[in-house]
Amino acid sequence: MTQLDAASPRLGRRRDHSRDPEILNAALEVLAEEGYDGMTVDMVAARAKAGKATLYRRWPSKGELVIDAVVCMKRGDIDLGNLPDTGTLRGDLVAMIKPRTIEESERKLQVMAGLMSAVARSPELAEAINRAIIEPRAEVNRILLRRAIDRGEIAADIDIETLSMITPSMAAYRTLVLKRPVDREFLITMIDNVVLPAVGLRR
Amino acid sequence: MTQLDAASPRLGRRRDHSRDPEILNAALEVLAEEGYDGMTVDMVAARAKAGKATLYRRWPSKGELVIDAVVCMKRGDIDLGNLPDTGTLRGDLVAMIKPRTIEESERKLQVMAGLMSAVARSPELAEAINRAIIEPRAEVNRILLRRAIDRGEIAADIDIETLSMITPSMAAYRTLVLKRPVDREFLITMIDNVVLPAVGLRR
DNA sequence: CGTATCCGAAACTGTTGAGTTCCGTATATA
DNA sequence: TATATACGGAACTCAACAGTTTCGGATACG
Structure with missing residues (x-):
């Protein structure tokens, strides 16, 4: 330049x-x-x-x-144009759990924790956080759920908007409030004990 | 005195x-x-x-x-010894949604947002927050879920620990991150579209 | 009514950190 | 090599805030 x-x-x-x-x-x-x-x-x-x-x-x-x-934190995390496509919802969700992704995600949550109190005083900051940290994660889940509906794996009337926020919110809660690690085991538990049962798969 | x-x-x-x-x-x-x-x-x-x-x-x-x-914030919110007992899980969960409770809960979450960044520097504060804000909410859900298991309404092998944290985490996320109100409609959506499906009721 | 005590208000101290200024140096161009 | 620019570093200003001290007034008690 x-x-x-x-x-x-x-x-x-x-x-x-x-x-x-x-x-x-x-x-x-x-x-x-x-x-x-x-x-x-x-x-x-x-x-x-x-x-x-x-x-x-x-x-x-x-x-x-x-x-x-x-x-500027956005990049490096998730490539929205190149999501896993394993043929099943569970396969796709599990395939999203990569050490690299986990690490990046935990870092973002740590930053978010530090910004939490300042957010109240700056709507601009709240907007930036939402765009960089929150929205990308939910968007991935929305896409995966939509694909599962398209291929007839799950019912078409499930609440995509709500369900796509379960993992991000539980992860945020776990880091911000409980101060426990968001590791592979935790994410698998969320998928198998909450998300999949809630869309009617298993159990 | x-x-x-x-x-x-x-x-x-x-x-x-x-x-x-x-x-x-x-x-x-x-x-x-x-x-x-x-x-x-x-x-x-x-x-x-x-x-x-x-x-x-x-x-x-x-x-x-x-x-x-x-x-000292604990009191006034929930009376653990006097929980609703309607005979169904959904009835119990819905009965917990009272304007007074919602209001108190939102206030607590606002306080928590303000304390978020300070928590990292004070384990004592983290402990106090957990005891006063987080734990009481999850405890209610644990009790209601256990009762539903005891009366045979839901399977005995569901993940009580995880499911009892869904509503508190989603509520926290909604207040702290999304800055949207935790109202009756939101809570009903959580119950009907997430918690109940996840324990095998409906759908 | 006198006395002891606690109160709210306000002045004061010391420190910390945001934002500024200055300077000696490194580097890129010519 | 000469010149212009941006750099790192350090010294500086200024405001805000934690914590302390002081004091005049209220209140309870004997």
Whole structure:
């Protein structure tokens, strides 16, 4: 981006944003560990090995930095265009449980825990969290449930909207409130003891 | 309590704690509105029409005050010894939905949202929250499910532990994350579209 | 009525952290 | 090599807040 910016050649090198990822990632780490109010800009700068002034050259305030960090967290988690297709609902749901996904998901929930109290004061932040953390997980379940309906595996009148939120909410509750790990065993239990029975499979 | 404290008559009137409820209640209100870090001791004092010094005469720190407020929040919500007994699981679950209960429950969740980020730094607080907010709700459901098993309404091998947490987690998620109201309609949907199907009733 | 005690209010202290400024250095361009 | 720019780092300002102290007034008790 640096040398391609022909629009203003006079300014020598323009701000290149090349260190944004490190900084935003450092912000997420501190957020997960300390929460929004426990996080200081100095902590983020130190962890990213950047000067505090550098952060303020890019973001006007701590709040904007945090929102940007949450927004940029989306990627790396789930590829919506390449979901498993095993032929059964259970197969699809279980196939979504990968160590990589679990790890990423737990990290997101930790960040969310840290942001919880700040959310009340910033609708913008609430929106960013919903878009980056909540919605993607529910969307996957919606798609898998819809496919199961299409192939006639489950009844067409089940409540997709509600059922697609069971796993995300139970996982959030488990991390935020119960402080217990969202591991493979937990997720399998949710699938076999709640979701599948609720759509009429098994039992 | 004042005049009954015969153990130390020499001290004139002892500290009587008569204003504790107002103060603790003010603390809960501010917590729900501002969160732990947004709450200042001055705010609590002002709302309780008390002097800040009075608060510090009773509690050694802001943290202790908050923990005490959460611990004393228990009462008023649910009477565990007097649960509805309608003869069916659905009847019992629906009978638990009372405006008073909903209101109290939503308030508790607001307080919890405000405490979320502070919880990470204080295991004592986490324990208090679990005892005062989380556990009571799950306990009710456990009892109702166990009774349904005893009367043969549902299978004996259902996962009580998991199923009793569905409504509390979905409610928490809805308040904390989705910022939508936990009303009667929502709770009925949870019962009819998730819990009952999952235990093998209906569908 | 005098005295002891607790109260609310307000002034005060010390610390922490957001946001700013400054400076010496590294780097890219020419 | 000379110049311009952004960088990391550190020192700074300023406001907010936890916790303390002080004081004048209310209230109970003898």
